Amino acid sequence: MATVENRTNGETAFHGVSTGDTTAVHGQGGAVGVRGDGSTWHGVVGISASAMAAGVSGSNTDGGPGVIGESSNWMGVYGKTDSTTGGAGVMGEGVAGGPGVIGKSLHWHGVYGETSSPAATGAAAVWGENKADGSGVVGQSLNGVGVFGTSKHGPAGVFQGKVAVNGDLEVTGDIRLVGGDLAELFETRPAAQGCEPGTLMCLDDDGRITPSERAYDTRAIGIVAGAGSYRPGLVLDSRCGEDARPIAMVGKTYCRVDASFGAIAVGDLLTSSPTPGHAMKASDTSRALGAVVGKALAPMADGAGLLPVVVTLQ
16 A cells, blocks of 8 residues: 655645646545545635536446535535526436435425525526426425415415316415406307307307397396406306307496497496397386396496496396
8 A cells, every 4th residue: 555645834735737638636545535634725626627527526336426515514515606697506417317406304494495686587596497298396295285385575376377276275365356257158159159248148048148139138147258357257167168158147347238228327227138239227127027137337328338337137
């Protein structure tokens, strides 16, 4: 066994130089191949001037880790980058089926992410992205919560796009829907599939819907949702086909009305009119029972147009 020792004070203890493709310093041992101890700075420093090579590289050919970092009072492994083009402080990559990064902890978070970047940048403390057809982020727990979100001043969670819930939904607070009405999907006649929002609809003999076309029709069922500034807050019965239309049956919506049959005041009851797809003031109370579709929320002196109403089938 050969031993090389070089003690110094303030200078480099040992310096190896290679001008070709050979190794400048090579250490081999039954336990540790190369060991570096530093009293006031790093035990080992590796520097590379190549864009394709690492400053320090560790590999293991027998199933163990390539690099181990341990610390009694700080980070076991610390990575830092000044890159502004996508470089990461630490990157983990799984090539043959394993995860890119595994984080474990006995007493705190397995993986912790933190950022001070403002919302305008789109940066997140933890970001998950799947470039195939799997999940971007998966949360799973044996006995606790799979995914938990909280915020001191903003919403605990925001979803942009369709949300699916396969199971029960428990809500301890209020459910606030931005839309103005509760709508339900109904199958339409082929000729009625292009009916514009706000059209008053009636049932036909087959239980499908078609625009109203006679006064005081007791088959009036509701109004095609989505006219004006109101949108459905809740749409029921997604089992209907592609030709179904959302029909507002409860709440606020816009309805096509024709005031030529009588001026409409706020609070007036509305029923179907002879004008196809339009409502009118229910002036004849003897015929209104069972044919009222709503109550006017704004006046209309004459003419035809959209009017905000609250749907109250009666």
